[in-house]
Amino acid sequence: MSFNLNKKPLLLAASIGFVAMVGQLSFTRLTAQTFSGNELTFGLALGHWILWTGIGAGIGSLLVKKTQSPGVVRLLIMLFGFSLLVFFYVQTFLRTITGVSIATLIGIDRILLWTEFIYFSPCVINGLFFPFLVSWLEKENLDLPLNRIYTAEVLGSALGSMFFAGFLLIGLNSFQILHFSILALFILVNIVLIKKFRPRLIFFVFFIMPVILSLIFGFNRILEIKWRPFDFQSFQESPFLSLTVIEYDKNLTVYGDSEPLWTFGITEKAEELVHFALISHPKPKSVLLVGICPANLAKEIFRHPTVDSLTSVQPDKILDRVIRKSANDQSNSPKFRTVLADPLVYLRKCSEKFDVIILNAPPPINVQWNRLYTTDFFAKVHQRLNPGGILSVQLPGSETFLSDDHVRFMKIIENSLQTVFPFTEWIPGETIHLLASNQLISTDFSVFSEQIRLRHLKTLYFQDYFLADRLAYGRIKFLQNRIQTCDETAINCINAPIGFYYNTILWDQQTGGWLKPVFQTLKRxxxxxxxxxxxxxxxxxxxxxxxxxxxxxxxxxxxxxxxxxxxxxxxxxxxxxxxxxxxxxxxxxxxxxxxxxxxxxxxxxxxxxxxxxxxxxxxxxxxxxxxxxxxxxxxxxxxxxxxxxxxxxxxxxxxxxxxxxxxxxxxxxxxxxxxxxxxxxxxxxxxxxxxxxxxxxxxxxxxxxxxxxxxxxxxxxxxxxxxxxxxxxxxxxxxx
The missing domain is CATH 1.20.1250.20 (MFS general substrate transporter like domains)
Structure with missing residues (x-):
């Protein structure tokens, strides 16, 4: 038995599987850009995609009894390609269409409803293909038509996932990859399924040309509209994130999917991220920053006269390039090196030790980022710290109110840290800092004030008036009491990502959703x-x-x-x-x-x-x-x-x-x-x-x-x- 790829149904099955996988990956990444990109969002998106595909296959199993013409397959391919493009545009403009700003969190109910609507048409059409292609191949009198079509579609999908990854790595984005894939499918149809010149010309004008024009002229324009009222600057996709740079009020912000990763020009954020950690160490020499390290962060770190080496580690080469370009960073200091690697892999392999390690990562809104808040990660950090070394973790906070779920979330992170670090201290604020060490840590205002003078730190915000408020004894004691009286005993680890669980509850709480009671009932x-x-x-x-x-x-x-x-x-x-x-x-x-x-x-x-x-x-x-x-x-x-x-x-x-x-x-x-x-x-x-x-x-x-x-x-x-x-x-x- 030979698997003959020259047969039209097999070639079309593989091509449709290829485009369907590219479409699925493109829409999934677009979902992360439109909504909050965690496993719950991805599960809904993937589930809707597969569900509507299954419904399409069920409908096809009924229709194939009545009509089995190859012309039906040709019509379905044309509808499939255009449906993918149309609804890709719809999802891109979804916030604009519904009047929801970029900064507004979207709840699970609207994500559920919107993705169900967007995926309906392309996925139902995708599901229709399978029974029609089996019927077509069966008419060719080849043995095992079911096995052959199934294999062709599965292998086409496998190649689609591989090529999608390859195209991302060479600098293309989902919009371009989807267009190129649909364009290739339409060209294949024009060659294989249309024989006469005039129909081919009509197909080229009304189907292939619109895809080409959309590819050439559509992308930057739709992003400019999507990001209004912000001034869109640039867009690039890495294998990990979709990276958008926007300008607002003369400050540049880099977004990773739908989350702001860093805003340039906000000195206060850079100063407190760095100096709470470094001043807590008596004489920091070597610093490791886990996450992005823009030039203004490095500048703040090197204000401390004893620091002679800074290492930043994060896995995304394209993100590093975008950050450097946005900051106009041309520096090449021998004291500062960037390691492009997964942080856990780096910590496991490196032999160097550090005085201070700063975690500059988004909160654990998904399982991937949750890894950086687990006992597994903290244990590896502990191994890479010198005696008396400091770990600094940043968590979202509030100046006015912390809900019980928010306190439980922070308690879990503290519990996880205390599996390896005997001493922890909290510093309250809109950004809450959690410091951990093998030795006692002081958060006394006078100690910080004295160290600023002794180290001759020329900071803009990190001065006595700022510290008197952030390190006020009453504020620290209030936060500590809230956390210590919390009865939560769970820890966050890779096999039980409880940090991700609570962060999802906080997201649901902020959007008025219904997940919290469901999750809490199941948890009990x-x-x-x-x-x-x-x-x-x-x-x-x-x-x-x-x-x-x-x-x-x-x-x-x-x-x-x-x-x-x-x-x-x-x-x-x-x-x-x-x-x-x-x-x-x-x-x-x-x-x-x-x-x-x-x-x-x-x-x-x-x-x-x-x-x-x-x-x-x-x-x-x-x-x-x-x-x-x-x-x-x-x-x-x-x-x-x-x-x-x-x-x-x-x-x-x-x-x-x-x-x-x-x-x-x-x-x-x-x-x-x-x-x-x-x-x-x-x-x-x-x-x-x-x-x-x-x-x-x-x-x-x-x-x-x-x-x-x-x-x-x-x-x-x-x-x-x-x-x-x-x-x-x-x-x-x-x-x-």
């Missing part, structure tokens, strides 16, 4: 109830279907569960990879590539060769269960980066092979049971796969990980796989 449920409850919930649908002799319902339920397991496990393992190996963008892209490649391999190579084996489905599901258990063990017991990274790649490849093997097997079992045409059965099964994956995206990223942590999430996924295994074994034994 003990594991002894969560795990058996989930097992019973997963088993109930199988129990309900056992009496049916028709294999189709249980086959669809199995595919639904496998979609859930695959998406959930992939989401968890990407986070584990970031935690153990580092936030290496290409590494994360290759994780997705591994899963998709495995799925294609299982569908086209393994499934046909073992299709006559009576227990292939049960054996494949058993392998899925073993791999989920292996993921749990790897997460708990493996900390070595190389071992963890290779283990995660291997698990994703193997679980992709298993699910890729099962998809055609379950589809054909369902088809034989119902006497349906293959194209219709494949569309239905594809829909159930998408429905399960959508549920996995919603629950895993939106609830399981932030509320219960990674270990509990993997336990829930394992219980789901056990119920699928038991359900299929019992069903098969009963009706053999």
């Amino acid at each position: 449920i003990p594991n002894r109830l969560i795990f058996p409850g989930w097992f019973l919930l997963s088993a109930l649908p199988f129990l309900f279907l056992f009496h049916k002799k028709d294999h189709a319902p249980i086959s669809r339920l199995t595919m639904f569960a496998l979609g859930f397991i695959g998406m959930s496990l992939e989401s968890v393992l990407i986070i584990v990879y970031q935690s153990r190996v580092g936030a290496i963008y290409l590494g994360i892209v290759f994780l997705t590539l591994s899963y998709m490649t495995g799925s294609g391999f299982g569908s086209i190579w393994i499934s046909p060769r073992f299709s006559q084996k009576p227990h292939l489905i049960s054996i494949s599901i058993f392998c899925v269960t073993v791999l989920v258990a292996g993921s749990f063990l790897l997460t708990i017991f493996t900390s070595a980066p190389t071992t963890a990274g290779l283990g995660i790649y291997l698990i994703l490849i193997l679980i992709g092979i298993c699910i890729g093997t099962l998809f055609p097997q379950l589809t054909m079992l369902s088809q034989r049971s119902n006497d349906r045409i293959l194209a219709s059965a494949s569309g239905t099964m594809y829909a159930w796969d998408m429905f399960g994956a959508a549920l996995g995206a919603y629950l895993t990223a939106g609830i399981f990980i932030p509320v219960w942590g990674i270990e509990s999430t993997l336990t829930l996924i394992f219980l789901s796989s056990v119920t699928v295994l038991l359900g299929n074994c019992i069903k098969n034994n009963r009706y053999e």
Whole structure:
């Protein structure tokens, strides 16, 4: 058997998979730019994308019975390409259209509603393709049409994710990558599906030319409109963030997605970020700054006469370039070096020690940034500090009011620090500073005032009048009492990102949302109830279907569960990879590539060769269960980066092979049971796969990980796989 890519349906399936993946990644990144970019937002966006795709496949399974012309595929491709572009523009202008300013936080209810509307059209059309392409290839009298189309689409998607990452690395942005992908798809249609000159010319004028014009003239103009009333300066995407520079009131601000990363010209912020930490050390010589280090921050650090070396570490090369360009920084001091690496990886590998380490990172609004506020990170910082060294952490605060949830959030960060640092001190304000050390730390006003004079610090704001207010005994004592009387005992760690949980609650509280009571109710449920409850919930649908002799319902339920397991496990393992190996963008892209490649391999190579084996489905599901258990063990017991990274790649490849093997097997079992045409059965099964994956995206990223942590999430996924295994074994034994 040969996989002949010269066949039109296969070429189109791969191309559509490619463009669909580019579209998904482009819209997901745009969602982070439009709203707050955390796992909950991404889970909603990805879940909506997959859900509407599944609905489209379900509709296609009905329509394919009535019409199977290749002309339908051509029409769908034209609608798909234009729909992607139109709704990309709609989402870009969403705040402008709805009158919501850039500075306004958007709640979960509006994110849910808006993304559901925006993703509807392109995703439903995307889902329609699968059954029509299977039907088309079936007419070509090729064997295994389902396996071939599934493999072509999956591998096309895998290539789409890889090329998207590559295009970002060479300097293109999502807008450009999406346009180039759609343009390539339209050109392919013009060559492959249109034969006569006149229709080709019409297609070129009305479909290809608008994409070219949008690509050439659209981008800068839409950003200027989007960022009003601010003066838009520049835009660039890095693998980690979308970076926008805007000017307002003669000050430049760099935004990372929807979060302001740094504002130039605000001296007070730079001074307090640096001097609270450095004055707390009697004689700082070496300083490490984790996060961006603009020139004005470096300038403040070198005001201290004893400082002879400054190192900044953060992973984003493009962000570093944008910061330097915005600050017009041409300096090349031998005392200052920038390390472009993941901070946890750097701290693990470096042998140098520091007197002061300053964390200049956004608050833990997502799992990635939460890593910098965990016991794992603080332990590595502790190892890199000299005796008497100081760690400074900045947290959002308030001059007037701190809610109980805000206090609990700060208490958790303090608890986490105190697992490795015996002494901590709080400095209140709009930005709250938390200092940690192995030795006593003084926040006495007189000590700070004297050190400013002894060090001859020529600061603009960081003077006695400023310190008398910030270091007022009553203010410090009030904040300390609020935190010390809080009964929260949890700590923030990589496998249980409680900091991300509380930050999500604070975001929801600020936007008047409904997440807080839901999260808090779920948080109070003990594991002894969560795990058996989930097992019973997963088993109930199988129990309900056992009496049916028709294999189709249980086959669809199995595919639904496998979609859930695959998406959930992939989401968890990407986070584990970031935690153990580092936030290496290409590494994360290759994780997705591994899963998709495995799925294609299982569908086209393994499934046909073992299709006559009576227990292939049960054996494949058993392998899925073993791999989920292996993921749990790897997460708990493996900390070595190389071992963890290779283990995660291997698990994703193997679980992709298993699910890729099962998809055609379950589809054909369902088809034989119902006497349906293959194209219709494949569309239905594809829909159930998408429905399960959508549920996995919603629950895993939106609830399981932030509320219960990674270990509990993997336990829930394992219980789901056990119920699928038991359900299929019992069903098969009963009706053999």
